[in-house]
Amino acid sequence: MSIDIKAPQFPESVAEGSVASWHKRPGEACRRDEVVADIETDKVVLEVVAPADGTIAEILKEAGATVLSQEVIARFVAGATAGAPDGAATPAAEAAAPAADAGGAGPAARLAAAERGVDPAQVKGSGKGGRVTREDVLAHAPQALPRRHPLQRRQRRVPPRSRRRRRPRCRWRAAHRVVSSGACR
DSSP states (O other): OEEEEEOOOOOTTOOEEEEEEESSOTTOEEOTTOEEEEEEOSSOEEEEEOSSSEEEEEESSOTTOEEETTOEEEEEEETOOTTSOTTSOOHHHHHHHHHHHHOOBOHHHHHHHHHHTOOGGGSOOOSGGGOBOHHHHHHHOOSOOOOOOTTOOOOOOOOOGGGSOOOOHHHHHHHHHHHHHTTTO
């Protein structure tokens, strides 16, 4: 599908700009939102990005040409890769298909799965795009693994006396004076 790449909307006080440089040549593959050209005005340099994954078919305004706001500067073929026909699928689209099937698990689902000792990949997802939700994990494994009793505490390790940091002498003296003056009663 052919798409026109237009110069961006210029600020109100700017009437025209010039194409400073092209980052992609015709036939070169580019990804969505990748910078393909720079347009320089008297106040700012604007970036023109690719509207989708594909290739640039034709450049209508070469570097140095003057362009107006919203003027067509190039033609873009969406979904085509360099040297491939228009109907061919991109490798990125083919790689994204298995990832969509795998789904994934949100943070709450991963936490619930860890508490229950379940691998989120083994749970069938019912969320958007097959995503595993917390409810899916709870339905798959309703019982959590046993945890320590909440009143049990871990034994705190106290470092040996030789490792303790010594209080500086001036602090010790200040503390001693406060205590001996009777201000702490």
